[in-house]
Amino acid sequence: MTVVKGDRRIQWVAGSAVVLALLFAGAATVASARDDGTDHAAAPAPRTPAVESADAGFARDMAVHHQQAVEMSFIVRDRTKDEEVRRLAYDIANTQANQRGMMLGWLDLWELPKAPAGQEPMAWMAAGHEGHTMDGMAGMGAGYRAHDGSLMPGMATRTELDRLRTANGxxxxxxxLQLMTDxxxxxxxxxxxxARLCTVKVEKRLAQGMVEAQQSEVDMMARMLAARGAKPRS
Structure with a gap:
């Protein structure tokens, strides 16, 4: 995804989050070795997720998805003086920049590429761990055609981002609010x-937390749109 001016303003945030993710991962490994009472001298090393796994796919794709949310939040910060919207934008940028850093940190820890050749975004959602289609999952992202910079469902196009950059008040x-809702x-x-397919417990917990937090923000944005005489696009 193309790096834009706003990205440079969050590099220190994402970079710090990468370091924290690596530190937390190492601490969790040590803690589990101490707490379960097992003799780990002969225990096998924990399995590292494969490049085509749901764990790796989610980390890669959500990192890209989050990057655009941060970008949009920085754009609107400079296009309005409304404190309610600016506060929401700050919260989204701060949260998603840190989560993005964690996910990129996991990929580094697993020694997996952040953009493997030949893998389509969200392909991991259409298959289970054994390569078979999972009930209720095949439709999510399947058949989505990237266009105008929108790589995955919900992502804004370049044209929409340009409109946001030129809008005011x-x-x-x-x-x-409409773009962020989508x-x-x-x-x-x-x-x-x-939350359904990943096997790394800390990643599953992060994903479930995202579902709950982002649904709460979707509900909040619907109320904010109504207060401005508008509504979500879909």
Missing amino acids: KKAEILY HHKGGIDMARGC
């Missing part, structure tokens, strides 16, 4: 997929 607020809905579907 109430128009910028409404467009941001973005969150796509992210919620993806997070539900990981």
Whole structure:
């Protein structure tokens, strides 16, 4: 995904989150070795997720998805003086930049590529761990055709981002809330997929937390749109 001006302003946040993710992963490994009372001298090393696994796929795809949410939040911050919208945008940017850093940190820890050649976004959602289609999962992201910079369901197009960059005041607020609502809905579907398919426990917990937090923000944004005489696009 193309790096834009806003990305440079969050590099320190995402970079710090990568370091924290690596530290937490190492601490969790040590803690589990101490707590279960098992003789780990002869125990096998924990299994590292494969490049085509749901764990790796979710980390890669959600990192890209989150990056755009951060970008949109920085854009609207400069297009409106409304404190309610600016506060929401700050919360989303801060939360998703940190989560993105964690997911990229896991990929580094697993020594997996962040953009493997030949793998389509969200392909991991259409198959279970044995390669068979999972009931209720095949439709999520399946058949989505990337266009105009929108790589996955919910992502804004370049044209929509350009509109946001040129909007001001109430128009910028409404467009941001509509685009972010769509973005969150796509992210919620993806997070539900990981909560069902991922095997790394800390990642499953993160995904479930995303579902709950982003659904709460979707509900909040619907109320904010209504207060501005608008509604979600879908």
